[in-house]
């Protein structure tokens with residue numbers, strides 16, 4: 001596991017930006033946990049549309065889970081990535097996307113319904129199909145089972161149809177939901193996957209892929225790894241012909257980026273109390289407006305159930321806020337004209353904070369800028385890479401070796 005490094009960013013010009021702190025990386029030789037030593041790492045490219053992250057993970061031997069043609073092109077554009085390292089893990093794809101995947105050599109793809117099988121048989125009959133099954137996702141922030149995953153009772157029918165259409169099904173995938181806060185659910189998911197392997201055998205297939213999906217939270221990763229390791233050991237004691245992969249998205253990048261936003265406006269009570277407008281006492285007295293919001297990188301508040309907690313990055317030109325500075329109950333808002341654009345409804349911030357100062361936000365690497373819009377004409381925050389500390393050299397060397405091996409830059 002590579003430790004973090006950190007450097008203070010350059011705060012001019014006054015545009016919001018994300019800066020890279022570190023990428024959680026691991027490979028089969030230096031992995032910190034048992035499960036990682038066994039898993040072929042596959043990462044989700046839609047969580048991290050950040051080119052350097054993709055390059056670094058590619059250099060470390062990760063595979064890629066793509067949701068669309070656009071993501072497949074992005075991974076292939078890195079250069080030298082064999083398409084067999086990509087799984088097209090969207091169970092409901094447009095015909096043109098399936099056809100294109102076949103053209104560029106991406107054969108492994110998921111499905112969870114009969115219509116998809118007909119589409120694949122017409123557009124990419126050589127595909128290596130992976131049946132995405134429904135598992136318990138009630139212990140996760142984002143319940144993907146609402147949309148995807150075949151209930152186990154439907155799987156024999158799906159497999160029979162695949163056989164009839166002369167399609168190859170090579171394994172099973174699941175996703176316990178993104179932001180899983182109770183890793184014990186992986187255990188039941190593996191039991192279900194085991195029973196689907198048996199269904200596969202009954203249907204005349206020989207499954208060789210077990211894809212345990214994503215859902216990994218940074219703070220619970222070791223626990224999740226341990227639950228998975230035990231369950232896989234129990235349910236799949238003979239793994240000689242089975243490749244096990246995972247699709248960690250959030251885990252790799254959420255802590256890798258911080259966001260810096262500039263305070264562009266402030267609404268506060270007049271200091272002359274005679275003209276002060278009455279304010280309900282439990283309401284924040286001061287409203288700060290920053291230059292990124294829920295239509296931008298903070299879409300994670302609406303779509304990813306995140307809570308944004310600001311801290312003072314710089315005040316009055318200094319990175320240091322004296323402990324004597326009084327605090328004031330405040331709210332933080334995005335720059336658009338919409339009132340839903342609230343980044344933080346209530347927090348304590350220094351009373352001396354003014355227009356031009358900067359707020360910072362931790363853990364802004366996953367599901368942020370990749371889903372940001374330019375609503376009201378505001379640009380999506382740029383990404384700035386900072387390097388510092390001992391680990392920077394290791395990362396640079398890895399990237400340089402990757403480029404020298406013919407993977408462009």
Ligand SMILES: Cc1ncc(COP(=O)(O)O)c(C=O)c1O
Nearest residue numbers: 089178179214215247248249250
């Ligand atoms: C198919 C698939 N795999 C992996 C992931 C990554 O999940 P997470 O970021 O929770 O690890 C997602 C997220 O939506 C997904 O849809």
